[in-house]
Amino acid sequence: MTQVTLQLFGAFSDLDPAREICVDVTGAQVADLRATLRRVLPERWPAFRAGLLDYSAFADSERVLRDHELLPADGRVAILPPVSGG
Amino acid sequence: MHAHALWKVVDRNDAAIDPAEAIAFVSDPGFGGLDVFIGKVRDLNQGRAVQGITYDLFEPLVVAGFERMAADVHARFGPRVKLYIAHAKGRLAVGDVAVVVAAGTPHRGEAFAACRELIEVVKHHSPVWKQEHYADGDSIWSEGCTLCHADDLPTAPLQGGQAADPREPDRT
Numbered sequence: 001m002t003q004v005t006l007q008l009f010g011a012f013s014d015l016d017p018a019r020e021i022c023v024d025v026t027g028a029q030v031a032d033l034r035a036t037l038r039r040v041l042p043e044r045w046p047a048f049r050a051g052l053l054d055y056s057a058f059a060d061s062e063r064v065l066r067d068h069e070l071l072p073a074d075g076r077v078a079i080l081p082p083v084s085g086g
Numbered sequence: 087m088h089a090h091a092l093w094k095v096v097d098r099n100d101a102a103i104d105p106a107e108a109i110a111f112v113s114d115p116g117f118g119g120l121d122v123f124i125g126k127v128r129d130l131n132q133g134r135a136v137q138g139i140t141y142d143l144f145e146p147l148v149v150a151g152f153e154r155m156a157a158d159v160h161a162r163f164g165p166r167v168k169l170y171i172a173h174a175k176g177r178l179a180v181g182d183v184a185v186v187v188a189a190g191t192p193h194r195g196e197a198f199a200a201c202r203e204l205i206e207v208v209k210h211h212s213p214v215w216k217q218e219h220y221a222d223g224d225s226i227w228s229e230g231c232t233l234c235h236a237d238d239l240p241t242a243p244l245q246g247g248q249a250a251d252p253r254e255p256d257r258t
Contacts, residue, residue, distance in 0.1 A: 009144050010215030011227040057233035061146035078144050084228035085214030086125045086185045
């Protein structure tokens with residue numbers, strides 16, 4: 001079990017005023033975090049459009065993390081919905 | 087930050103982006119061409135009256151990305167090129183400057199191309215999100231380009247003025 005502090009951006013920031021949530025992930029890869037969120041989001045926030053997860057990426061403070069990569073050692077991960085800068 | 091590139095995030099609570107700073111930075115006695123893109127908040131989007139936009143950024147990744155993007159564009163157009171990127175953070179009103187990208191080169195062709203290439207990668211690949219605030223009181227997060235396959239996307243070159251990512255309808 002890996003405890004992840006998920007930093008929330010864009011539409012995900014509406015989930016919690018603190019802009020981060022704690023998630024217990026079974027497994028150590030980014031794909032495991034995605035699978036956990038696929039289960040947890042509809043349970044904890046039934047009104048949220050959980051399908052946005054399928055188009056969202058994950059990152060640490062330096063780069064985007066691919067699904068096959070290990071979760072960061074410090075447990076801090078950002079979820080990045082589709083971007084809309086400029 | 088390097089002598090040939092300057093990039094920054096500007097919190098609207100602290101200051102406004104100054105396009106004059108961009109022009110000054112990319113200027114050089116040997117550069118005859120400067121191209122500046124200024125993106126501003128407009129009052130209408132998809133038929134809805136807009137009062138303002140809140141920009142949310144994952145700042146460490148934005149800054150790291152700006153550095154990488156500037157390095158990539160410099161590698162393609164350098165060594166004689168200077169680049170500038172500034173993106174706003176926080177709540178902006180209609181008419182406020184959201185983003186400025188500038189390029190300075192010896193001749194206009196490279197300046198246009200480098201500036202266009204840089205603004206496209208900034209828009210499509212930076213972890214920045216905008217929440218539009220409408221006159222009717224509603225607010226909606228815009229969704230543009232997914233970063234799920236960001237490593238696979240080319241950083242241009244652009245052809246025929248097309249956006250770098252065809253999945254994103256360019257409404258700037």
